[in-house]
Amino acid sequence: MAVAQELYGTPASRLDSFVSQWLQPTRKWKEEVLEVVRTVEQFLRQEFFHWEQGLDQEVRVLKVVKVGCFANGTVIRGTTDVELVVFLSCFHSFQEEAKHHQAVLRLLRKKAYSCQDLLALGLNDLSVAQGVPDTLVFTIQARETEEPIGITIVPAYRVLGPSVPNSQVPPEVYVSLIKACGYPGNFSPSFSELQRNFVKHQPTKLKSLLRLVKHWYQQRARDIQLTVEQWGHYDLIIRMNPYESVMKVKEKIRQIRDYAGLQRLSFQEPGGERQLLSSHSSLAYYGIFSDTHICLLVTVSPEIQVFVKNPDGRSHAYAIHPYHLILGLKQRIEDRQGLPSKQQQLEFQGQVLQDWFDFASYGIQDSDTIILTKKAAEEALFPPR
Incomplete structure (x- = not known):
């Protein structure tokens, strides 16, 4: 609560200083979290998966993308949850993603259990979490502080292709999304790079404002x-x-x-x-x-x-x-x-x-x-x- 009182007693001219002192993570801690993330990314990129029962093709990882506050530059001090979107070769449409999403999560969970690098970092609480969409979640530890870091992995269809366009997304992308008739939000990870890039390239002032808004919500949300x-x-x-x-x-x-x-x-x-x-x-x-x-x-x-x-x-x-x-x-x-x-x-x-x-x-x-x-x-x- 001391931090909240400090915010309300801070004049507008000193908000930049408040963000720097209270909200921005230290470089050392951010690097420690990102080092853990790099281990997870390496696990995903190096693995070549084979389908389980009912599936008949090899699964390759096309790209791993950090999303959320760690990726767009608005992370708040103390945040230890990181989300990764993994684009897979087996998804050629939204319909295929919906059909094979659960099988892919089970396969990723199985592979994670046998990854020595993750086990060495104290892999724990590995499970498939229900949500929109369902995800693979687990915790691993930072090497120096041994603090648990929550990792969320979301398999997705790479609808935007090899590179995210800076211009307007082609209309046929949204046509295919509508035709998929999915549950609202299930296919949003396919577009996560657009959101990440939009925030990432904004001025530092705007990112500081986003940090302040997040902090305010966390402090003022009623029980x-x-x-x-x-x-x-x-x-x-x-x-x-x-x-x-x-x-x-x-x-x-x-x-x-x-x-x-x-x-x-x-x-x-x-x-x-x-x-x-x-x-x-x-x-x-x-x-x-x-x-x-x-x-x-x-x-x-x-x-x-x-x-x-x-x-x-x-x-x-x-x-x-x-x-x-x-x-x-x-x-x-x-x-x-x-x-x-x-x-x-x-x-x-x-x-x-x-x-x-x-x-x-x-x-x-x-x-x-x-x-x-x-x-x-x-x-x-x-x-x-």
Whole structure:
């Protein structure tokens, strides 16, 4: 708060000095963060990937682009989150990107786990985070301070070609975007270089103004009330700044309830899909600026979390073991929601899940969504042969 008081007591003639003293990162710290980023970029550029099940081509990295405040020159002191957009050879259209986005994220996660350079930097919290679009997130440590640095990797279609044009983008680019009929924001990383370059080449005065605006928002954003719902527990009410990270929300929950397990928080907008909240993102990133409800699930390795989406569009989170039977989840749904297991039909990616198969046999992974419907009364129930 001392910094906020200093800002309001600073005359306009001394704002440049305020930005330099309080908001601009030190050169040493910025270089330390960028050194970590260079390790990640090297990992991405040197790897040649091969497709997993259902995919039939080699994946090459065409270009890695830093975006956000570290790239455009408006980073604020203390910022430790860096976002990279990676353009891949396998995306020849927005439709292909949408189709293969999840497979690419799984492949990147698999490759990151085997990268010795990342492991040497304390690779941690590696996961696929739900968002717009979904991303690969993890933390690695700065070499000298050993402070954790959050890295977000976003695969994207290189719609703008080998070089970003300085002139107007060709109309056919936007025509192809409209025809893709994607969810709003899903393809925005393809245009991230335009935004980066626009801010990057602005005068220092404007960048200082952007830093001040960011700082003002962080200082003045009012706390909001979060009602944390957990099956089998009373609701927990906490107050948080929407610009604080989801990690801090988890830390507060851990302090109050003394949890030792892995926490997963999810959020669902009215009429929207349930989203898993990434520890590295803020509540504001998900558009959470007012009092709201979030769901908590605590799991113990090697459990994973899945979302079960009801016919009414609402989703519930369940912790499952990949090698447990589908029938076990149906019984838990019956206990929690009242729908008899014999009347339930569970589907994943168009496949009806059979009671006597396990989750791993269907390729179900952490944070995947399973669709729940009610069987017709006349349907017979037989275990698979």
